[in-house]
Amino acid sequence: MRYIMALALLTFLAAPTVGKTQSEHETLIATNQETRSASLVAMRNGLTSVTFVWPMGDQTPQNVDAIQAGMFSVLTGGTESRTPSQIATFMRQKGVSKRVSTLEDNLLLTVSAPDDVFPEVLVHLENLLLKATYSDDWYARELRKLRRPIASTTRQSSDVLSRVERFLNYANTDEEAQSIDPRFRFGKPSQVVLRSNDAEVTVRTRRLLAKLPPDASRSRLGDWLQRLVNRNSTAFTLPRGIIHFADPTSSETLLFLVSAQEFQSEAQQLGANLLLDYIGSNQGSEMFRIIRQELRASYDPESRFVVLGDKRALLVLSATVEAAEWPEIHGRMRGIYRDVRHGKVDQKGLEIQYAQLKQSYEDKLFFDAVWTAEQYLRAHPEGATGDIEIPIFNAFGQVNFDEIIDNANDYLPPFEDFLLVVVGGGVAPPADLTRHELCSLEKFEPIDHCLKSLPSGVSTP
């Protein structure tokens, strides 16, 4: 699979900037540099989209939540000329979708709407970004909605994963950092990713960018250096050991194994992804076949390959099992993983995983604006010029199943490198696991406590 995106629109770089004085009690999220812009291949569902990328700098997780709540408030809380209700009505009538997400130290806003109304939607967006007038109560409510569940209570693998991702994203930040004023303004973005074939959309996007204020207080050189330092020094490792929340009142235990991996190439990343899918990504996988269908031990055995950065991913194995049986099932998961890592792989099965993953990438490329923008930004964090390629897509066209199976031992980390999270039940980790560091959680205590206190592991390339 090889997709060349449309030419990057460097013309945006020449757009003039209209500065604006920052209000006294207002936090301006903006860059002081020129906005780097790219135009990617149009979507196939009749929608146009634009993604704005704002650098947040080093922030605590709490401040990132605050900035996100600020963005949600700007998008929904009213403007000088429109009430929140009028904004909601406009959204429904025009079919506008707005998604807010974070990618490393950036805040992303992706706006999608049908092709024919998108120019009008850009005017609406300009109004929101420049003239938002949300109340403090509105902001407080948006912030409240961002509160995350306690994984040891919900015992959902997705909640544990969310905590682990958060830990990795903000491992280097200072928890005691200064809090941010709730009055937010979003100015000049560092990057814009556009998906449209309409010249009018390009013109209007340029006009909008010209009106967004830069953060004049930021040093251009400082921003550039900070990005460089962050990129080169951000640790991508998880602690090793066991996190255990014993809940004797529960008959079930969640087993969650996770490893943070950096890959030397996209081919290696794709190979690891396919092998992990083979282990547990769907109902034809080894974990489903053995743990669910043969052992009848779990409803939800699965693996997940979670891409978090350029050639960086989390490898996850999980299953909810009978509390008393978790050590045995853990042993079976280890056996499945080791077998695959040692090359015990049915090539036909791997080819089916490949076909499914390739289809998934193609579907997302043409139907999911947020996912595609994230792929582009991970591959080109500093922007791109000329024809834009996303290397992981090219890797699909060069896949070699024999090579993946032969190199499984290198593509996948040793099982012992995984952090083990055990939630629920009363059975303590058995003797063969107690040589690992153990951190016990109290009820209602987030697993962050243990992620910080366990000794750091080493990323295995």
Added chain:
Amino acid sequence: MSVNMRFFWKSIPALALAIATFATAVAAQNVMPLWEKGGLHAAYVVPRDDFNRVDVQLIVLSGSYDDPALSGTAHLTEHLAAFSSDAAVLRRARERDLNAVTRSVSTVYTNSGPPEDIELLLRLSRAVLETPDLPPGFAESEIKILHRETHLRERRSPYRWLVRKALRNLYGSSYGRADNTIADLSRLNLEAAYQFHETHYVPSNVTLIVSGKIKPAKAAELVAQYFGDTASLAAPEKPWLDQKPNQTLRKIERLSSDRLSDDVVLMTKFIDFEDRDTSIDMQGDFFLATAVLQNRLANALRYEDTMLFDTSSDWFLSKVADLEVTIVAHPMPGIDLDTARNQLETTWETLLDTPIQPKELAQVRKSEMVQAENAARRPAMFLQFLQNVASDGFPPISPSVFARIISDTSDEQVIDFAKKVIEPSATSIVLAQRAR
């Protein structure tokens, strides 16, 4: 038919189109009945070329509301029929994923694939109707798997539990709409599931929808080939359709639990359209009136007030024209449950104090059209759209058919429906406090 609406968004989920007609952006999706269908309740083809795939939805017109004395029986039957179907048809387990779900009034089996797989997909669907045949011990141990799934879902969404409590209090029922999902787990058994299959998985209680990249004539030929031999048998009784609470009922239950992450006010209402015995001709009224009321709820509870931080609602109009509305509200910290309940009830009672205006209805019509077109853009949403009304045994509604229904519904019909909804009616409220 049902509408589920979350009107407090973290991000706006809709990807939709705001144009007056469907013709310009997405081709119309005609719903064509297939007549050579054996004993099936109904069969349809909805051809469209936008996506290079074909989907077969087999809808058993019975779900968890049809559970017999043991809650969870419909769900267990779904597991057994799905695995049995795969085992009978597939040669390699890794070939595809199962996609089956048990809803309140239906059980839906979806088989999807490239157009050339259509015969395989129909064979998989047909096999669901055969008595489940699984290896010794496997079927029995599936009960254990069901235990795990149920507990997992309960933890993921404790509101399921609160909804069950509210429905039990509303209907006074001891099965179906009852709160015995967990208590009955240990009593689930294969005999009950096989009996459920024999009673409810009869062709007369099944609708088949073939949609996607397929010629109507080809679909007709293949449906006749694979389902033409099915026998027409008596459809099962549905006693839950006769449950009608006293309209003056007002029940409030208070509880405290550490399963909850927030305090919750949950209000369920039952509205009896006593002069109607079918909802087949009420679809436009239902979708437009509920949209008006949902907008007004959002205006009052979100846009003009900040006491509640999250609210969602679920609207279900049964095939016999009984409406069940459930609203879930989470108060902000510092707001006690009774204050939040009062806010919710007062808002509900005064929703139509300002009469519905033609301009408001015009806006709602446009929004509904946009949402329908949005559904046509994504395969999964399109399937859900078809499935919605078809789960009641009515013909499926495609987004373009929906557009016709919306334009054929008069303002007066919508206003009358909305007024009926807001009249005093049977109410069940749960005030659930998060234990700290």
